[in-house]
Amino acid sequence: MALVVKGRLQALVFISQKPQSFDKAWLESLFSLPELSRSVRLNCLSGRSPGDEAQTGPVVCACFNVGQASICQAITQQKLSDYQQVGKVTRAGTNCGSCIPEIKALLAQTAKAL
Numbered sequence: 001m002a003l004v005v006k007g008r009l010q011a012l013v014f015i016s017q018k019p020q021s022f023d024k025a026w027l028e029s030l031f032s033l034p035e036l037s038r039s040v041r042l043n044c045l046s047g048r049s050p051g052d053e054a055q056t057g058p059v060v061c062a063c064f065n066v067g068q069a070s071i072c073q074a075i076t077q078q079k080l081s082d083y084q085q086v087g088k089v090t091r092a093g094t095n096c097g098s099c100i101p102e103i104k105a106l107l108a109q110t111a112k113a114l
């Protein structure tokens with residue numbers, strides 16, 4: 001959970017059933033930014049630093065820490081055609097649902113590319 005006031009990070013809390021490792025220096029640096037961009041907010045909520053994105057892409061689903069590349073890979077490799085299928089495979093979109101429009105956009109983009 002993040003508390004952002006006028007775009008600036010004020011507090012950050014992570015609660016997990018499993019031990020997690022975070023890039024503490026990166027998280028601390030966020031408190032000095034004058035404003036958090038959307039992508040930084042998603043990274044912040046998932047606890048993933050931008051360096052972690054190299055493999056899975058920018059975070060799309062903050063609830064389950066699922067990146068864009070992971071979703072696109074699942075769509076192409078498993079021939080997924082709707083967001084419910086993406087959710088079953090990656091868990092993206094199966095909690096709060098705020099990432100579903102982005103998942104639908106990735107489905108449309110990937111369908112065009114095939």
Ligand code: FES
Pocket residue numbers: 060061062063064092093094095096097098099100
């Ligand atoms: S952000 Fe994807 S389900 Fe909440």
